[in-house]
């Protein structure tokens with residue numbers, strides 16, 4: 001009986017290990033990696049400098065895609081390119097699992113009728129994304145949103161979805177959308193898995 005139980009436990013452990021190896025990162029290991037990110041993104045992913053985005057509570061898949069883009073040069077930034085190129089694949093998996101495990105909540109400070117209609121179907125009225133591949137925009141600085149939209153518009157940052165959308169926007173529309181999302185209040189708390 002005891003032996004059978006041990007075999008079952010052992011099987012469970014191996015299955016867990018296989019899951020961790022396949023796609024899942026380890027948030028606890030990621031917490032240590034996040035020590036390299038905290039001066040700019042905060043340990044819980046609430047940004048400390050206006051040019052850096054909040055990354056706490058973003059899906060690991062989105063964060064990984066961006067880090068990979070910095071690593072392969074398809075997205076460029078003088079600071080992030082260096083940081084991303086210095087990470088191992090394992091560190092990328094773990095640190096993105098850590099940031100995904102945080103809990104982001106948005107609170108509107110203005111009437112929702114002022115939200116940019118063209119954006120809210122994917123990024124939400126309050127900037128908490130609804131579309132699975134889209135990032136949160138809640139409380140990103142107007143400067144950050146403006147910079148990214150202009151990068152999409154000229155093709156400096158690549159996205160099949162955001163490229164054509166940004167090409168159709170005037171500077172004024174960019175400004176209005178950036179101001180809307182910058183005005184949303186954002187709270188990031190340690191998530192249940194990130195203890």
Ligand code: HEC
Pocket residue numbers: 033034036037038039040041051052053054055063064066067076077079080083087095096135147
């Ligand atoms: C010196 C400051 C700095 C450090 C340290 C730093 N970042 Fe960044 N990060 C930035 C800036 C600035 C941007 C925005 C780049 C841009 O404008 O494209 C950014 C963007 C990102 C993005 C893209 C997010 C999005 O919404 O598209 C990810 C993911 C990211 N950083 C992860 C990390 C991780 C993980 C670490 C630690 C291993 C880290 N960063 C360390 C400054 C930093």
Ligand code: HEC
Pocket residue numbers: 053065116118119120121122123131133134135136137144145146148149158159161162165169177178
């Ligand atoms: C059909 C869905 C969709 C719509 C509509 C949409 N977006 Fe996006 N947006 C995305 C996706 C997907 C990404 C991630 C692109 C990538 O992988 O780099 C994104 C990324 C962004 C980013 C980069 C955020 C970051 O953290 O780096 C900004 C800024 C942005 N969108 C602003 C807007 C604005 C403003 C509008 C309205 C004018 C808008 N988007 C409309 C899907 C959408």
